[in-house]
Amino acid sequence: MSKHWKKLPWIIAGILVLIGLLNPPLLPWILLILVSAAYWFLPRRGLIGPVTLPADDAFLPSQQVQWWYWTGHLFTDDGRRFGFEVVFFSFDAFVIMRDQLVQAAITDVNGQRFEFEEFLRLHLPKRVKDGFDLSSGAGNQVTAVGGDGHDRLHAQIGNYTLDLKLDSTQQPALHYGGDAHPYRFGGYTYYYSRPKMATTGTLTIDGQTFQVTGNSWFDRQYGELFQAIRQGWQWFAIELEDNRQIMLFDFKGNDSSVEKSGSITDANGLTTTLAAHEFEVTVTGEWTSPNTGCTYPSGWEIVVKGEKFTVEPLVKDQELRANHDLWIGPVYWEGACGVGGAVAGQAYVELNGYCKCLAAKLP
The missing domain is CATH 4.10.810 (Virus Scaffolding Protein; Chain A)
Structure with a gap:
């Protein structure tokens, strides 16, 4: 049509x-x-049964909120290190809000620089069978094409341009057993990841092109998620050198409705759910943004089934701020981190709900 x-x-x-x-x-x-x-x-809202792949890689018109989310760690041949984020959000609240928010960011670890771009599209994504064909719009500054664990990403972020090929090397991690998970504070989610996607491609910086290799983590989440977004969270995507991956959600709040969830994927690709009592997240430091005045956790001690890990940002300022005149927000911190402790590794951490001030739009 x-x-x-x-x-x-x-x-x-x-x-x-x-x-x-x-x-x-x-x-x-x-x-x-x-x-x-x-x-x-109009599409029926609500639960749709367990995760089915690759069908659920596609845009699902029955779900209010959904996203396709890539984070990764890249290295050039001469050892320079970078982190990246590419995300497409889709929001459908009937006539009131039907739009996409597209964001991309690059962390230049050696240069201690962080750049990001944001785009707003006032319509929902197109439907593609068993996959996705997503774009930031005119100019195609950020695109994601693929599905079934084979993706292609392109992102122009300031003076940086990423062109990446991602291929999953193990079975998807189906969180919550692959079924809908109801939140105690309201709403529900379906959630799966491809935490080990071999990544190759190029990174162009100020016109000079470098070959890069590394690993990417793909997150796909959909459901009735407005309540979770309002709640706020700390999210950890931890990749250990012994080939294990750990995902943790530590929701913010001071009442009994707050919850924690997580999973661990072993070296053979088998994912098991972590109960709330099986892990603990302790904040060890803080960082205050010079741009928004918002204060975020900055450093963590994490204990998972008795194993203790430390997580530290590789660059302090990895805050994304809305740069559209159409609305205020979102403002959150998402960044590349190093992992030490029981086993070394790398991580991406997202901090949502720590900055809700209107001044976040101001220069």
């Missing part, structure tokens, strides 16, 4: 509402017709 035909229902609805405004006695009947049509023809 062409993009013009997709607009037809909205045009018809607009004409009917206009007729009702011109002839007020008809307005209640027109509204009843529109509500009935929406009920019968």
